[in-house]
Amino acid sequence: MLGLLIIFMLFGTLMPAMQKMHQTLDDKQLRVTAYETLHDAARIIKGNGAAEGERTVNDVVFSWRYSTDLCVVYKNYRSLMETVCIE
Numbered sequence: 001m002l003g004l005l006i007i008f009m010l011f012g013t014l015m016p017a018m019q020k021m022h023q024t025l026d027d028k029q030l031r032v033t034a035y036e037t038l039h040d041a042a043r044i045i046k047g048n049g050a051a052e053g054e055r056t057v058n059d060v061v062f063s064w065r066y067s068t069d070l071c072v073v074y075k076n077y078r079s080l081m082e083t084v085c086i087e
Contacts, residue, residue: 026077030060034072034084037062041070 037055041064044050052065062074071085 023077030074030076030082031084033057033060034062034074034082037064037072038070038084038086041066041072045070 040055041053044053045066051067052063054061054063056062060074062072064070064072069085069087071083073081073083076082
């Protein structure tokens with residue numbers, strides 16, 4: 001019985017911490033991909049002058065647009081829109 005209680009307490013405290021770390025990692029991976037998309041977009045703008053485009057990575061669509069700033073918009077795993085811009 002004591003062993004079951006210890007296992008229950010370990011999983012009860014470790015699982016939420018692991019889930020939070022997984023969510024943080026997902027956010028960081030999406031942000032890195034957004035910055036990679038900015039880099040690719042800058043190369044495309046310099047190469048052929050396109051002002052907008054999109055890139056799909058792991059079923060996430062990263063849309064970029066260049067006007068006064070170069071911005072990438074994407075949906076995170078919580079289905080919230082995120083924007084990353086550079087001047």
